[in-house]
Amino acid sequence: xxxxxxxxxxxxxxxxxxxxxxxxxxxxxxxxxGPQHPGITGNMSVELTVCGDExxxxxxxxxxxxxxxxxxxxxxxxxxxxxxxxxxxxxEPDFNEYCYAAAVEELAGIQVPERANWIxxxxxxxxxxxxxxxxxxxxxxxxxxxxxxxxxxYVRDLMLDRFEELTGARIYHMFILPGGVRGGxxxxxxxRMGETxxxxxxxxxxxxxxxxxxxxxxxxxxxxxxxxxxxxxxxxVTGPNVRAGGLARDIRKDQPYLVYPQLQxxxxxxxxxxxxxxxxxxxxEVFQSVDLVRQILAKIPKEGPLMAKIPxxxxxxxxxxxxxxxxxxxxxxxxxxxxxxxxGYPRRVNVRGPSYTHAxxxxxxxxxxxxISDVAGLLVSLHIYPPEIER
Amino acid sequence: xxxxxxxxxxxxxxxELVQVRADLAFVTLPKEHLRSxxxxxxxxxxxxxLVLMTAVDWLEEERFQLTYLLHNREKHWDLGLRVMxxxxxxxxxxxxxxxxxxxxxxxxxxxxxxxxFPGSPGVDESxxxxxxxxxxxxxxxxxxxxxxxxxxxxxEGRKTEDPAKTMKAKLYPDET
Numbered sequence: 363x364x365x366x367x368x369x370x371x372x373x374x375x376x377x378x379x380x381x382x383x384x385x386x387x388x389x390x391x392x393x394x395x396g397p398q399h400p401g402i403t404g405n406m407s408v409e410l411t412v413c414g415d416e417x418x419x420x421x422x423x424x425x426x427x428x429x430x431x432x433x434x435x436x437x438x439x440x441x442x443x444x445x446x447x448x449x450x451x452x453x454e455p456d457f458n459e460y461c462y463a464a465a466v467e468e469l470a471g472i473q474v475p476e477r478a479n480w481i482x483x484x485x486x487x488x489x490x491x492x493x494x495x496x497x498x499x500x501x502x503x504x505x506x507x508x509x510x511x512x513x514x515x516y517v518r519d520l521m522l523d524r525f526e527e528l529t530g531a532r533i534y535h536m537f538i539l540p541g542g543v544r545g546g547x548x549x550x551x552x553x554r555m556g557e558t559x560x561x562x563x564x565x566x567x568x569x570x571x572x573x574x575x576x577x578x579x580x581x582x583x584x585x586x587x588x589x590x591x592x593x594x595x596x597x598x599v600t601g602p603n604v605r606a607g608g609l610a611r612d613i614r615k616d617q618p619y620l621v622y623p624q625l626q627x628x629x630x631x632x633x634x635x636x637x638x639x640x641x642x643x644x645x646x647e648v649f650q651s652v653d654l655v656r657q658i659l660a661k662i663p664k665e666g667p668l669m670a671k672i673p674x675x676x677x678x679x680x681x682x683x684x685x686x687x688x689x690x691x692x693x694x695x696x697x698x699x700x701x702x703x704x705x706g707y708p709r710r711v712n713v714r715g716p717s718y719t720h721a722x723x724x725x726x727x728x729x730x731x732x733x734i735s736d737v738a739g740l741l742v743s744l745h746i747y748p749p750e751i752e753r
Numbered sequence: 754x755x756x757x758x759x760x761x762x763x764x765x766x767x768x769e770l771v772q773v774r775a776d777l778a779f780v781t782l783p784k785e786h787l788r789s790x791x792x793x794x795x796x797x798x799x800x801x802x803l804v805l806m807t808a809v810d811w812l813e814e815e816r817f818q819l820t821y822l823l824h825n826r827e828k829h830w831d832l833g834l835r836v837m838x839x840x841x842x843x844x845x846x847x848x849x850x851x852x853x854x855x856x857x858x859x860x861x862x863x864x865x866x867x868x869x870f871p872g873s874p875g876v877d878e879s880x881x882x883x884x885x886x887x888x889x890x891x892x893x894x895x896x897x898x899x900x901x902x903x904x905x906x907x908x909e910g911r912k913t914e915d916p917a918k919t920m921k922a923k924l925y926p927d928e929t
Contacts, residue, residue, distance in 0.1 A: 598804075686831060701818075723853050
């Protein structure tokens with residue numbers, strides 16, 4: 363029997379009733395921002411329809427970086443998946459490692475040692491710092507302040523040094539694996555991290571002076587990309603984009619994981635829900651992460667196992683089940699939905715990156731009536747990383 | 754969560770509740786009930802956040818599992834709604850009018866699994882793949898290795914080792 367669709371049950375949205383755009387009229391122009399463009403956030407593009415210098419329609423296009431991770435994982439054993447998941451997101455890869463490892467551990471019934479959880483939290487907070495630094499540089503650069511991007515890159519590089527001595531790698535760390543972590547803190551790590559954090563704080567104060575108190579930055583960022591709080595849930599908005607709109611939503615507080623219950627911090631909130639508020643939230647959250655790293659280094663157990671006992675990884679079969687693991691990454695809710703079928707391979711892994719909702723439906727709504735020169739600023743203010751959209 | 758399951762059971766035909774954690778559970782329901790259940794959960798039970806929407810291919814059973822993961826912001830509960838649909842001519846009602854962001858998920862599911870969502874905005878447009886001629890690639894019967902071997906050629910002189918054999922020799926030398 364042929365399927366007949368009942369339109370009464372799925373009516374069109376109000377927002378879909380857009381005005382007819384006649385490109386032949388000469389009033390409109392198609393303009394592609396990306397995929398090769400300094401004002402685009404990575405491997406994606408936005409197809410703009412402009413009238414004068416005002417955007418009347420924007421469409422996000424992804425697919426420039428699709429590597430089919432979710433499919434690849436279905437043909438790999440559980441331990442073979444571990445080194446590839448971090449490659450899903452370049453600027454903050456550690457969340458993939460954590461979510462994947464936690465999902466496997468939950469389905470396989472593995473209890474992770476306490477010390478490994480402390481190191482995992484440390485890694486995740488260091489990753490958040492790095493990601494926020496990339497954002498600060500990008501946001502300033504999108505408004506023509508390239509020097510701030512250089513400062514941010516410098517301190518990020520110092521943090522990459524700390525990553526390198528801790529994990530052996532600068533970008534893809536492959537450090538958090540099912541069962542625990544690959545190693546402990548190297549000797550003298552706390553001292554060197556302390557110096558890096560001092561340098562970082564000093565640079566952050568400079569960035570505050572020249573970016574957040576800069577008249578040009580304020581003029582361009584205030585009011586740009588305002589997200590009505592009523593849109594937060596319909597459009598799946600999470601993370602700093604929500605906290606900039608006055609809601610204290612943070613998974614680290616709401617559904618604490620790892621060792622966050624043992625750490626002291628307040629959720630950073632601003633109220634105006636525009637690009638400027640989002641910049642302030644992220645700038646303050648770097649200070650928050652710096653404080654959390656210091657707390658972790660002060661409290662981390664010096665002794666204890668780093669890995670739980672895991673089965674022979676070549677014959678590792680996980681019983682049938684499904685789960686969802688989430689965490690608060692620098693951009694919002696990051697999660698892994700995993701289904702197992704009793705075999706030695708995951709049946710299905712689905713990665714939920716915050717950019718999936720922020721860069722598609724939300725961006726296409728916010729971009730209307732924005733000036734062409736502010737499109738880059740808007741994109742960066744949503745903190746979009748395209749690899750987590752297409753995986 | 755069990756109380757919620759019992760309450761929902763008064764209105765909808767529900768399968769057994771699978772409680773994974775105190776704050777995460779999954780339940781199966783017929784496809785006809787999905788839209789009304791989702792609306793009930795969003796508007797009455799305050800599951801206002803659509804965390805994700807995805808599909809699992811149960812090739813052996815000739816059906817797809819659609820998973821709608823909903824989140825309650827007040828209680829911080831997650832409820833996964835599972836809907837089983839046949840693999841052949843698979844289609845499902847759209848929920849883009851309930852959560853606008855669902856349109857993106859549905860567009861991806863159409864492209865990657867071939868599940869149609871009539872009425873969903875842009876559902877027929879390509880999302881990630883461009884000019885794809887094969888069967889939807891996330892279906893279990895799409896063989897990535899075969900496709901790669903057919904489409905691409907090996908670099909000459911490249912030495913390939915089976916990762917499983919290499920790992921076995923390295924990690925468990927006694928077994929070799």
